[in-house]
Amino acid sequence: MEDVWMILRQVEPDVDDMDCEELIDGRILDSFSVLELIGRLEDYFEIRISPGEVTAANFNSVRSICAMVQRLRQGE
Amino acid sequence: MPWCSGSDKGNRMAYHTALYLVLFLPAVCLLYQLAGVRFRPWVLLGGSLVFYWCVSGAMVLYPLAAVLLIHDVGLWMEAAGKEKDERQRKKAFVWGLAVLLGILVWRKYGSFLAANGNRMWRLFSLEPPFSVVPALLPIGISFYTLQAVGYLGDVWYKRIPAERNVGRLGLFLTFFPCIMEGPICRYGQTGHVLWEGRPITWDNLTKGVRRIFWGLAKKMIVADRLNILVQTVYGKDESYSGVVIGAAACCYTIQLYMEFSGCMDMVAGSGEIFGICLPENFRQPFFSKTVPEFWRRWHITLGAWFKDYMFYPISMSPALRGFGRRLSGKGRRRLARLGMSAGALFPVWLCNGLWHGPRWSFLFFGMYYFVLILLSIGAEPWVERWKAKYPVMGNNGVFAGVQIVRTWILVVIGELFFRAEGLRQGIRMFCSMIRGWRFSQLWDKSLLELGLDRMDFVVIGVMVGAVFLVSVLNERGRDVRQEIGRLPLPLRWGVYYGVLFGICVFGAYGERTMLLVRQSRTRRCPVKSHNY
Numbered sequence: 001m002e003d004v005w006m007i008l009r010q011v012e013p014d015v016d017d018m019d020c021e022e023l024i025d026g027r028i029l030d031s032f033s034v035l036e037l038i039g040r041l042e043d044y045f046e047i048r049i050s051p052g053e054v055t056a057a058n059f060n061s062v063r064s065i066c067a068m069v070q071r072l073r074q075g076e
Numbered sequence: 077m078p079w080c081s082g083s084d085k086g087n088r089m090a091y092h093t094a095l096y097l098v099l100f101l102p103a104v105c106l107l108y109q110l111a112g113v114r115f116r117p118w119v120l121l122g123g124s125l126v127f128y129w130c131v132s133g134a135m136v137l138y139p140l141a142a143v144l145l146i147h148d149v150g151l152w153m154e155a156a157g158k159e160k161d162e163r164q165r166k167k168a169f170v171w172g173l174a175v176l177l178g179i180l181v182w183r184k185y186g187s188f189l190a191a192n193g194n195r196m197w198r199l200f201s202l203e204p205p206f207s208v209v210p211a212l213l214p215i216g217i218s219f220y221t222l223q224a225v226g227y228l229g230d231v232w233y234k235r236i237p238a239e240r241n242v243g244r245l246g247l248f249l250t251f252f253p254c255i256m257e258g259p260i261c262r263y264g265q266t267g268h269v270l271w272e273g274r275p276i277t278w279d280n281l282t283k284g285v286r287r288i289f290w291g292l293a294k295k296m297i298v299a300d301r302l303n304i305l306v307q308t309v310y311g312k313d314e315s316y317s318g319v320v321i322g323a324a325a326c327c328y329t330i331q332l333y334m335e336f337s338g339c340m341d342m343v344a345g346s347g348e349i350f351g352i353c354l355p356e357n358f359r360q361p362f363f364s365k366t367v368p369e370f371w372r373r374w375h376i377t378l379g380a381w382f383k384d385y386m387f388y389p390i391s392m393s394p395a396l397r398g399f400g401r402r403l404s405g406k407g408r409r410r411l412a413r414l415g416m417s418a419g420a421l422f423p424v425w426l427c428n429g430l431w432h433g434p435r436w437s438f439l440f441f442g443m444y445y446f447v448l449i450l451l452s453i454g455a456e457p458w459v460e461r462w463k464a465k466y467p468v469m470g471n472n473g474v475f476a477g478v479q480i481v482r483t484w485i486l487v488v489i490g491e492l493f494f495r496a497e498g499l500r501q502g503i504r505m506f507c508s509m510i511r512g513w514r515f516s517q518l519w520d521k522s523l524l525e526l527g528l529d530r531m532d533f534v535v536i537g538v539m540v541g542a543v544f545l546v547s548v549l550n551e552r553g554r555d556v557r558q559e560i561g562r563l564p565l566p567l568r569w570g571v572y573y574g575v576l577f578g579i580c581v582f583g584a585y586g587e588r589t590m591l592l593v594r595q596s597r598t599r600r601c602p603v604k605s606h607n608y
Binding site: 027030031032034035038039049050051052053054055 | 372
C-alpha cells in the first residue's frame with residue numbers, strides 16, 4: 001500500500017489523502033496521469049496492466065489500485 | 077441529400093414535439109404502469125421499436141440486426157474464453173467489430189468516400205470509377221453502433237459477462253429516449269437497470285416532467301430563436317463580415333449548447349420517469365479553463381467512449397509503449413510523452429471529427445481540437461515553470477476568468493467551422509470575420525437586421541441568464557432541482573409556472589421558425605441530431 005501511495009504521489013503530487021476514494025470519479029487523475037501511473041506500476045511491480053483493467057473501479061482509490069496490483073501479481 | 081431516412085418523420089417525432097410529449101411518452105408510461113413488473117421491460121422494448129419504426133420505418137431492421145449480432149458474438153466470445161481458446165475469442169471480437177463498423181462506414185461514409193475517391197481519380201485525368209449514391213441512414217446509427225462496440229469491448233476485456241437475454245440487449249441498444257441523440261450508455265451501467273421494471277412513482281414522474289420542461293425551455297426559447305439569426309448569416313455569409321460573423325458563431329455556440337443540452341434534459345427526464353438514471357452529457361462546459369477540460373464537460377459520454385475504447389487501448393499498445401520507452405531511455409521524457417500523446421490522440425480526434433458526419437469541415441473540426449490539445453500538452457513544462465514563478469496566479473479569480481474567456485474564444489472558432497456547410501465556407505467566414513472586424517457593428521444596428529428584434533434579444537438574454545445562474549449554482553455543488561423542490565409551495569409552483577409560461581409565451585413558434593428548423597435539420601442539422 002505504501003509503495004502504491006508513493007508512486008501515486010510521484011505522478012500526482014497534489015493528492016494528499018491516502019484514503020481518497022474518488023481519484024477517477026472526482027477527476028483528480030486525468031487520462032494522462034492514469035497512463036503515467038500505469039507505466040510506473042508496471043515497472044515497479046513487474047506486472048502487465050491491460051487496457052481492460054483501466055476502469056474507475058480499479059483506479060478510484062489507493063486500496064483498489066493495490067487490490068488490482070495484487071491480483072495481477074498473482075497472475076489471476 | 078437526405079441525412080437520414082424519413083427526416084420529416086424524424087422531425088415530427090423529435091423529443092420536443094407534441095407527438096412525443098403529449099401522445100407517445102404518456103401512452104408508453106400508461107402501458108408500462110399497467111403491465112406487471114415482468115412485462116414492463118417488454119413494454120419499453122416494444123415502445124422503443126414502435127418509436128424507431130415511426131421515425132425510420134423499415135430501417136428498424138438495422139438496430140435489430142446489431143442486437144442479434146452482438147448477442148451472438150458476445151456468447152461466442154464467452155464460450156471461447158471458457159475453453160481457453162484465445163484465437164477463437166479474438167476472431168469473434170474482430171468479426172463483430174468488422175460487421176458493426178463496416179455497416180456504419182457503408183451507410184454513413186460510403187458516398188463521401190466514393191465522391192473523394194472520384195476526385196482523386198480526376199486528378200490523374202481518369203474516369204471516376206465510383207457511383208455516388210446518397211444512402212439513407214438508419215436514425216441513431218452512430219449512437220447505437222458505439223454502444224454496441226462498447227458492449228463487445230467490455231465483454232472482450234471481461235468487464236462484464238456476455239448477456240444471454242436478447243431482449244435486454246435490445247432494450248439497451250434501442251431505448252427510445254436515447255436512440256436519436258444519446259447519451260452513449262454502457263451496458264454495465266444501464267443494461268440491467270433498464271430491465272428492472274421499476275414502478276413509476278409520483279416523485280419520479282414529477283422530477284422527470286420538470287426536467288423535460290427545463291430542456292424544452294432551453295430549446296424553444298433560446299435555441300430555436302437563435303437559429304433564425306444563425307441561418308440568416310450562414311445562409312448568405314458573403315454578405316456579412318467582422319462582428320456579424322463573430323456574433324453568428326457565438327450565437328451558434330449558444331444555440332448548440334441550448335439545443336443539445338436541452339435535448340439531453342428531455343432525454344434524462346424521460347428516463348427519470350421510469351426510474352432510470354441515464355448518464356449526464358454536460359457538466360457546465362463553459363466554465364472550463366482549458367480546451368481538454370472543455371471536452372471533459374461537453375458531450376461527456378462521447379469523450380468517455382473514445383477515451384476508454386480508443387485512447388487507452390492505443391496508448392497502451394506495444395508499439396506506442398515501445399516508442400515511448402525508447403525515447404524515455406534516451407532521456408527525452410517530455411518528447412516521449414508528446415509523441416505518445418500525438419500517436420494516441422490523432423486517431424481519437426480523427427474519429428471524433430468524422431463521427432459528427434462525412435464532411436471535410438468535421439474532419440477539420442477534429443484536427444483543430446487535436447492540435448489545440450497537443451499544444452496544451454507540449455506547453456505544460458512552460459506552464460508549470462510559470463506557475464512556480466507566479467504561484468499567486470493559481471488562485472487568482474481574474475486569471476481564471478481570462479482562461480475561461482480564452483477557452484470560449486477557441487470553442488467558438490471551432491463551432492464556426494463545425495456549423496459551416498463545408499470547409500470552404502468555414503475558411504471564408506473565418507477570414508472575413510478577421511478582415512472585416514469593426515466594433516462599431518455592435519451598436520450600428522447591424523445585429524438587428526439578422527431576423528431577430530430587440531425583444532428577441534431580451535428574451536434570449538433572460539433565459540441565458542437563468543441557465544447561467546443554474547450553472548453557477550451547480551458548479552458550486554448545489555443541486556438546484558432539489559433546492560427548488562424544498563422551496564415553499566407558492567414559490568415552488570411560481571418557478572414551475574414561470575418556466576411553463578416562458579415556453580408558451582416566449583417559445584419560438586410560427587411558420588418561419590418551423591421552416592428554418594426543418595431546413596436546418598434536412599440540410600444540416602444545427603445540433604448533433606444530424607449525427608444519425
